[in-house]
Structures are given as C-alpha cells and as structure tokens.
Amino acid sequence: MAESAVAMAKASRRHPPLIALVCLLIAPACLGHEARVHSRAITDAKIVFYQRKLEADPRLYPVYVQLAAAYLDKARETHDPAYLPKAREAVQESLAIQPSLDAYQAMSAICNYSHRFEEAVTWARRAAETSPQDTSIIAALVEAHLGLGQTAEAEQLLSALPASLEDFYSAASRGHVLKARGRLHEAGESFLKAAEFARKEKATDLAVWAQVQASKTLLEMGQPERSAKLLEGAAALDPTSTDLKLQQAELLQATDKAEDALRIYEAILVEMSDAEVHARAFRLAKRLGETERAKGHFEAAEREYQRAVEAGEFYTLGALARLYLDADLHLDRALDLSKRCLEYQRDALSEQTFQSIQRKYQNTP
Amino acid sequence: MSLRRRPGNVCNLAVWSCLLMAGQLSWESAKAADHGDTPSLVGANRRDALITDLHTFVRNGRLVLSVCTNPAIPVGATSYLFPSDLTVKILVDRNCPVTFDHAGDLATYGGTIPSPEGIQEDVVFQVTFPDGVNPVLSTQGLSLAGQASVRVFAGLRDDPFIRGPRLGRNVAAIVIDIPLIHVATSQPTLVIWATSHVPELAGPFQELAGRALRSMFPENDPMNGMHPNQHTGVMSVPPDVIIYNTSLPALFPNGRELDDDVVNLVGDPRVLNNDAPFPSGNDRPFLDVFPYLAYAQGLEPTPLPALSSWGPAALIASMLFGLALITHRRRKAA
Numbered sequence: 089m090a091e092s093a094v095a096m097a098k099a100s101r102r103h104p105p106l107i108a109l110v111c112l113l114i115a116p117a118c119l120g121h122e123a124r125v126h127s128r129a130i131t132d133a134k135i136v137f138y139q140r141k142l143e144a145d146p147r148l149y150p151v152y153v154q155l156a157a158a159y160l161d162k163a164r165e166t167h168d169p170a171y172l173p174k175a176r177e178a179v180q181e182s183l184a185i186q187p188s189l190d191a192y193q194a195m196s197a198i199c200n201y202s203h204r205f206e207e208a209v210t211w212a213r214r215a216a217e218t219s220p221q222d223t224s225i226i227a228a229l230v231e232a233h234l235g236l237g238q239t240a241e242a243e244q245l246l247s248a249l250p251a252s253l254e255d256f257y258s259a260a261s262r263g264h265v266l267k268a269r270g271r272l273h274e275a276g277e278s279f280l281k282a283a284e285f286a287r288k289e290k291a292t293d294l295a296v297w298a299q300v301q302a303s304k305t306l307l308e309m310g311q312p313e314r315s316a317k318l319l320e321g322a323a324a325l326d327p328t329s330t331d332l333k334l335q336q337a338e339l340l341q342a343t344d345k346a347e348d349a350l351r352i353y354e355a356i357l358v359e360m361s362d363a364e365v366h367a368r369a370f371r372l373a374k375r376l377g378e379t380e381r382a383k384g385h386f387e388a389a390e391r392e393y394q395r396a397v398e399a400g401e402f403y404t405l406g407a408l409a410r411l412y413l414d415a416d417l418h419l420d421r422a423l424d425l426s427k428r429c430l431e432y433q434r435d436a437l438s439e440q441t442f443q444s445i446q447r448k449y450q451n452t453p
Numbered sequence: 454m455s456l457r458r459r460p461g462n463v464c465n466l467a468v469w470s471c472l473l474m475a476g477q478l479s480w481e482s483a484k485a486a487d488h489g490d491t492p493s494l495v496g497a498n499r500r501d502a503l504i505t506d507l508h509t510f511v512r513n514g515r516l517v518l519s520v521c522t523n524p525a526i527p528v529g530a531t532s533y534l535f536p537s538d539l540t541v542k543i544l545v546d547r548n549c550p551v552t553f554d555h556a557g558d559l560a561t562y563g564g565t566i567p568s569p570e571g572i573q574e575d576v577v578f579q580v581t582f583p584d585g586v587n588p589v590l591s592t593q594g595l596s597l598a599g600q601a602s603v604r605v606f607a608g609l610r611d612d613p614f615i616r617g618p619r620l621g622r623n624v625a626a627i628v629i630d631i632p633l634i635h636v637a638t639s640q641p642t643l644v645i646w647a648t649s650h651v652p653e654l655a656g657p658f659q660e661l662a663g664r665a666l667r668s669m670f671p672e673n674d675p676m677n678g679m680h681p682n683q684h685t686g687v688m689s690v691p692p693d694v695i696i697y698n699t700s701l702p703a704l705f706p707n708g709r710e711l712d713d714d715v716v717n718l719v720g721d722p723r724v725l726n727n728d729a730p731f732p733s734g735n736d737r738p739f740l741d742v743f744p745y746l747a748y749a750q751g752l753e754p755t756p757l758p759a760l761s762s763w764g765p766a767a768l769i770a771s772m773l774f775g776l777a778l779i780t781h782r783r784r785k786a787a
Contacts, residue, residue, distance in 0.1 A: 137653065145537050147585055153498045186534045189525030190498040218527045221618060221727075252727055 123328070124360060128165050134158040152182035153190045160198055167362065167392060169399035172202050189218040196228045203403035203433050205235035223249070223257035230261040237434035239268045256285040256294060263301060268436065276305035280318075287325075296322045296329045303335055312343050330356060334365070346372050350381075363392035363404065367411050374414070386415055397425075405429035406438045409445060419449045491660045491668075491677045494651070500525040501536050502649045504662040505624050506614050507543075509645050509695055510703035510710045516633045517745060518543045518578065519711075520647045520662065521613065521624040531751045533609040533625045535582035538652055541627055544574035545594075545636055546644040551696055562664060563696035563706035564642070572644060572682040572692055576636055578629050580607065588627065599635030606744035611737040613746055615714045617728040620736045621750055628744035633699055641700040646681055646693065663693035664706055665715040666724060711739045711746070 138155035142148060159175035162168070175198045182191045192215035199208035212229040219225060226245055233242040242265045249258055259282035266275035283298035303318035316339055322332050333352055340349035353369040356362070370385035393408035406429040412422035426442040494502050501523045508519040520541055526533065549572055551564040558565040566572065576594035583589055588607035592600055610626040612619045637643055648658035656678040661668055668676040673693065676684055681692035697708035705713035714733050716724050737747035 141538070141653075147534070148536055148538060149534065150499055150501050150536050151538075157498055187527045187530065188501065189527065190500055192527070194498065214527070218525055250727075 124165070127161075131158055131161045131165060135162065147185055149182040149185040149188065150190060152178045152185075153188070153194050156182070156194050156198065160194075160201060163201070167396075169202075169396040169401045172198065172399075172401060189215055192218065193225060193228070196225070196232070200228055200231050200235070201403070202401055203235060205232040205433060208232035209236070221253060223253055223255050223261075227257040227261040230265060234264055234268055235433050235435055237436070237439070239265060242268070256282050256289070256291070256298070259285060260298060260301075263298075263305075267305060272305050272309045276302045276309070279305060292325050293329065296326045297331050299325070300329070300331045300335045304338065307335075307339060307342055312339060315339055330360075334368075337368070341372065346376055350376065350378075361388070361392070363389045364407065366392070367407065367414075370411070371414055386411065402429065402432045406433060406441055410441050413441065413445050413448065419445060419452060423449050492674065493654060493677070494659050497651070497654055499651050499654070499659075501625070502539055502651050502660060504541075504647055504649050504660045505612065506665065507645070507647045507662040507695060507709065508613065508711055509643075509697050509708045511633055511699055511708075512630070512743075512745065514633055515630040516636050516643075516699070517628065517630045517743075518645065518647075519613070519626060519628045519744070519746060521610070521626045521746075522649060523625045524612070524619075524622070526609070526623050526625065528621065529751060530609065530623060531749065533623075534585040535588075535607065535625060536651075537581070537583055537585055539582065540650045540652075541580045541647065542650070542658070543578040543580075543629060543645065543647045545576040546572050546694075547575045547637060548639050549573075549642070549644040551642045551644065551698070553698070558691065561706060562691050563708070564698065566644065566692060566694075566696070569685040569692040570682050572680075572694065578603070580605065580627050580629075582607070590629070595631075595635060599631060602635060603629060603631045604743055605629050609749040609752065610744070611735070611747035611750055613711050613735055613739070615712070615732055615735055616716050616724070617730050617732060620730075620732060623749045623751075626744070626746050628746060630743055637699050642696065642698045644681075645695040645697060661693060664695055665709060665713075666719045666721060667693045670721070670723065711735070 135155065135158045138151050138158060141151050142155065145151075156175040156178035159171045159178060163171035163175065176195070179191050179195045179198065182188065183195075192211050196208045196211035196215060199205070199211060209229065209232045212225055212232055215225045216222070216229060226249060230242040230245055233239070233245070242261075246258060246262050246265060259278050263275045263278035263282060266272075266278055279298045279302035283295045283302065286292075286294035286298055299318055299322040303315045303322065306312075306315035306318065319332065319335055319339065322329065322335075326332065333356055337349040337352040340346070340352065350369055350372045353365050353372065356365050357369065366385045366389035370382050370389055373379075373382035373385055389411055390408065393404040393411065396404040397408065405425045409422040409426035409429060412418045412425070422445045423442075426438070426445050429438050430442055491503055494500060503522060503524055505521040505524045506519070507521075508517070510517050520543060522539075522541065523533075549566060550568065551566055553559055553564045555565045574594070577592065579591045579593075580588045581591075586607075588605050590603065590605045592603065595603070606626070606628040608626065609623050612622045612624045614624075646661060646663040648662075649660040650658040657680070659677060661677045661679070661681070663676075663681065667673055673688075673690070675688060676693045679687060681694045684690060684692040695708060696706070697703065699708075701707055703710045705715055705718050709715070712734060716728050717733065735747060737750070739745055739747050
C-alpha cells in the first residue's frame with residue numbers, strides 16, 4: 089500500500105488531476121491496520137499533489153488550506169510534531185493571499201489539536217463570524233473553551249444554539265460540557281444522541297466514537313455492565329475501531345482484568361505507536377508488577393511525548409508530567425512541565441495533575 | 454464527502470477534535486442553513502467553488518445570467534480573488550421542448566420538460582480566472598455577432614439571496630449579459646443551469662445550480678454531480694434547471710429575478726423556519742445598470758468620503774478656518 093502511494097505520488101507529476109481523483113475516489117473500504125496504512129498512503133499522495141499544484145500557481149489560496157489539512161492528518165497519523173508548524177504555515181500563506189472561512193476553520197482545528205486553545209478561540213471566533221450557524225465551528229469553539237477551563241463560556245455557546253441546529257456536533261459538544269460540569273448521566277445521554285445523529289448520516293466511525301464516549305461516561309458513573317452493553321453495540325458497528333478497543337481495555341481494567349486490558353493495549357501498539365497507549369500500558373504493567381514491560385512502555389511514551397516538547401509544541405506537556413508522576417520519576421521536571429502546561433491548558437485534568445505533582449514534590453524529602 | 458474520521462491520535466487528549474477537523478464533516482447540507490449545499494466541496498475545503506445562486510432575467514432586450522459563488526467570504530472583505538483552478542459554466546438548452554399545461558409543474562418548476570433525458574447544452578459560457586481577478590470568458594454555440602456582444606462582470610457583490618442569515622454578506626459574483634436574440638434563436642423558452650468545477654475533485658463538476666432551493670437539500674445532493682439530463686432517470690425527479698419562458702416577465706419559477714424572494718415562494722420549512730429576521734427584499738438596492746447586483750457590503754458606490762476618524766476633525770477644522778477667515782476680513786474691513 090505504501091508503495092502504491094509512492095507510485096501515485098510519482099504519477100501525480102505527470103497527471104496531477106488524475107492522481108487526486110484517484111485519491112478521492114478510493115473508498116476507505118479496508119479495515120483496521122490495512123485501513124490505516126491505506127489512509128496514510130492517501131495523505132502522502134495528497135501532500136505531494138497539493139505541493140505540486142502550488143508550485144504551478146503559488147496564489148491558489150484554497151490549496152494551501154487543503155495542504156494544511158493534509159499536514160494535520162499526517163501529524164495525527166504519525167504523531168510527528170514536525171507537521172504541525174508546516175500546517176500552520178500553509179494556512180498563514182493562504183490567509184496572506186485572501187482570508188477565507190476554510191482557512192479560519194483549518195487554523196482553529198490545528199490549534200485545538202496542538203492545544204493552543206487561546207489561538208483556537210481566536211480563529212474559531214473569526215470562523216463563527218463568517219458562518220454563525222455552522223455547528224462544527226461552534227464545536228471547535230466549545231472544545232477550545234473547555235481546554236482553557238472556561239466551561240461557562242462553552243455552555244453559553246451551546247445554550248445560544250437554536251433547537252433547529254441540533255446535530256452531531258452540538259450533541260457531542262454538549263456531552264463534553266456536561267461531563268466537565270460533572271453531570272455524567274446527561275453527558276452520556278448527549279453522546280448517545282450524537283451517536284444517533286451519526287448513524288442517521290451513515291457515519292459509522294462517528295457513531296462508534298460517540299457510543300464509546302457514552303460508555304466511558306457510564307463507566308465513570310460506576311456502571312460497568314451498562315457501559316459494556318454500549319460497547320457491544322459499538323462493536324456491532326465497527327469491531328476494528330481503536331476508540332472501541334481502548335474503551336474495552338478501560339472496562340477490563342475497571343473490572344479487575346488488568347492482564348486482559350494490557351493485552352489489548354499491546355495489540356493496538358503492534359498496529360500503531362501511540363504515546364498515550366504506551367502510557368496506559370505502562371501504568372497497567374507497573375500495577376501488575378511487570379517491571380520490564382512497564383519500563384519498555386514508559387520509555388516509548390516518554391520518547392514520543394518528549395519529541396513533541398522538543399519540537400516546541402505544548403500538547404504533550406501535561407501527559408509527560410503525568411507519566412513522570414505515575415512513574416515517581418523526575419518530579420522536579422514534572423512540576424515544571426505541569427506548570428508550563430497550565431499556561432496553555434487549564435482544564436480540570438491539567439489542574440489536578442499540577443496539584444498532585446506539587447503535593448508529591450512537597451512531600452518528597 | 455461522506456462523514457468520516459481518520460485514525461485518531463490517542464496521544465492527543467482532545468481526541469474529539471479529530472472529529473472536528475475542517476473538512477472532515479459536512480452537516481450543512483442537512484441543515485440547508487445558507488448556501489453550503491455541496492458536502493463534497495465543503496469537505497475538500499473548497500467553499501470558494503460553491504454556487505450560491507443562479508438568477509436569469511431580461512433587461513433592455515439582453516438576457517442576464519448571474520451566478521454567485523462562495524457563501525463563506527469573511528465579513529468585511531472588500532476585494533476578492535477567484536481561484537485560478539475554478540471553472541464556472543452557465544449552460545443553456547435553447548431547443549428543449551417545454552410544456553406549460555401541468556399546473557403543478559408550472560407553479561413549482563416553471564413548466565414541464567417532457568423528455569428530460571434530451572436536455573443538452575447548446576450555448577455554454579465558461580468563465581475562468583487565470584490571474585484571479587480578470588474573468589476569461591469562452592463561449593460555445595454563439596454566432597460571431599453574439600460572441601462580440603457578450604458582457605462579463607466578475608467580482609465581489611452583495612449577496613442577492615433574500616434570506617435572513619445572508620443579510621450583510623457578500624458573494625463572488627459572475628454576471629454575463631447578451632442580447633436575447635443571440636440565445637433564444639429557435640424558441641422563447643430557455644432551459645438554464647450552472648456548474649462549478651475544481652479539477653482534482655471527482656466528477657465533471659462538483660456543484661450544479663438550477664432552480665433555486667433544490668440541489669441544496671440533502672436528498673437532492675446527487676444532482677450536484679450529474680448532468681440535468683440524468684436527474685430524472687437516476688433520481689426520478691424533474692431535472693434541476695431553470696425554465697425561462699422569455700416571452701413572459703421573469704418571475705420565479707419562470708426564470709429568476711433578483712428581487713424574487715425564493716425562500717417565501719418555495720416555502721420549504723427547512724429554510725423558511727431559519728430565515729429570521731424574515732426579509733422580503735434585499736438589504737442593498739440592486740442596480741439599474743449592468744451588472745445589476747448590489748454593490749458589495751463595505752464598498753460604497755459613490756466616492757463619498759468615508760467617515761474615518763479624520764473626517765469629523767477635518768470638517769470642524771475647515772469650519773473653524775472659514776470662521777476665522779470671515780472674522781479676519783470683517784476686522785480688516787472695519
């Protein structure tokens with residue numbers, strides 16, 4: 089599959105429109121690992137295609153946004169932070185030629201992804217001025233406000249939405265806001281509503297995602313059986329979903345089946361490397377007394393988190409601090425990281441992380 | 454583009470942002486809120502290629518064809534660059550048989566096309582923008598005299614869509630006019646539609662505009678990638694075109710005048726219920742001269758000095774100067 093991407097990229101030199109057409113026509117029919125490889129090949133081909141299109145006409149402002157979106161996909165797929173500044177630069181190029189809603193929206197998505205929530209608010213507001221009834225923009229704003237710990241602002245945005253605009257985005261956003269407020273039952277209901285919207289639109293992956301969120305909420309409410317039932321429903325839609333597998337592992341962990349949960353995490357890691365999965369696997373292995381396994385996962389997680397920090401990104405500061413906290417290592421550095429994290433992200437988890445590290449640090453002789 | 458989600462980054466704690474990536478999801482079609490009616494273009498970050506409206510009417514013996522694009526121009530923009538890879542076409546079938554004896558069709562579509570599979574463009578106006586500003590027009594099916602008499606305008610204009618959420622908004626407009634006699638050569642009735650195309654996206658075109666408020670609804674989205682002569686065969690619905698009997702005044706659904714309030718005339722609750730403050734006319738006056746669309750928001754038609762922070766100060770300064778001058782002369786005279 090990767091070779092085919094290279095071949096497509098080469099072919100794009102000769103037939104740019106053709107190659108993109110192929111990219112867009114190829115249905116993501118593959119499942120699981122194969123689907124991921126397929127998706128990455130398409131992202132690579134898109135990057136090459138858009139770059140060539142811009143070489144031919146550097147004033148094609150919409151294409152810079154398309155390139156930025158492809159870079160963001162690449163960052164998500166590879167977890168390589170180097171793609172994030174490229175994505176931001178591409179949007180800036182587009183904006184310098186002509187401001188557009190597509191550029192505003194892309195920039196808010198990039199900023200949310202990289203936890204630059206204050207910037208995300210600015211860009212999403214500009215987008216909302218341009219398209220006030222677009223619930224996907226409201227959702228981006230809600231996400232940014234929640235990242236900044238501004239739950240009231242997020243609530244206000246959703247309460248101002250007319251009922252006629254209720255859809256997947258508003259329901260998913262409402263679920264997150266209710267969760268931030270600790271109203272878990274209502275949050276779960278909202279995620280289920282989002283799943284229903286997604287099912288109606290035949291967006292299976294989104295339906296699975298929303299159902300998994302509802303299951304997660306039930307688990308947090310101490311209802312593992314109902315949580316498991318929702319996961320069964322999600323598995324019937326797409327058993328290969330990574331979101332689903334992660335929640336299955338969480339459920340197993342909560343029901344004292346830590347070994348099984350660890351196996352799921354490690355199975356996911358065979359298919360793709362992910363710092364957060366390594367971190368979760370580390371915590372489980374540590375709890376199980378599997379020192380070597382824990383060490384391996386710790387090192388892998390630390391490496392990936394660190395890579396983003398070294399690249400000047402902020403989005404792993406809190407996660408790396410938590411990793412050190414759970415490993416009882418480098419507490420002074422953890423304190424510094426969590427403090428820096430709070431400059432950019434002020435949600436409950438970041439606050440808790442900072443306080444926990446501070447307490448531990450003060451109690452350490 | 455169907456709703457989809459690429460493999461998420463679990464590492465990133467704001468996992469749900471993956472769902473909200475620009476271009477990932479398109480619910481605009483389901484909402485039909487404004488003109489974001491083609492999910493494939495929204496999903497590809499190409500709102501610039503969205504067609505918002507197609508108007509067609511006659512002024513002073515000239516057939517006017519107006520296509521507006523890009524509903525997402527930021528408020529406050531005072532200039533516009535068309536992407537050089539965008540192709541907009543206005544297509545006219547001037548020989549298509551149309552009947553007017555079916556009351557329902559007449560009221561809804563402006564007439565009946567008995568053989569929709571026979572719809573074929575006889576005249577094509579194709580507009581591209583190699584430098585982003587100046588439209589390059591090429592035509593097919595026109596006589597030499599016809600070609601010589603075409604006028605084209607392209608640029609930022611006030612959105613002529615009479616609709617609450619579009620008050621105060623601009624669009625990127627393309628307006629063409631030509632003496633009617635060069636187009637309606639065989640019969641007075643014309644069948645008209647417009648398309649927009651971005652080369653790398655699938656299909657011969659990605660957006661089709663015919664009669665107002667049809668292809669923007671999700672159930673009609675497939676029309677946006679299909680020639681009108683396929684609409685009935687594939688979707689079992691009348692083709693999405695404007696039927697314009699030019700022997701009668703343009704009045705929706707017979708053609709479409711600029712001041713036709715199609716939201717009210719069509720009465721679809723998905724748009725009507727979301728039309729606050731329910732305007733019945735455009736927010737800026739249409740022009741009596743070509744290109745007829747109102748001046749863009751933020752661009753004043755007359756060169757009145759803008760009321761900048763210097764304006765009042767300059768006015769007061771000149772008044773004081775005048776007063777001082779008069780006083781000086783009176784004193785001198787005394």
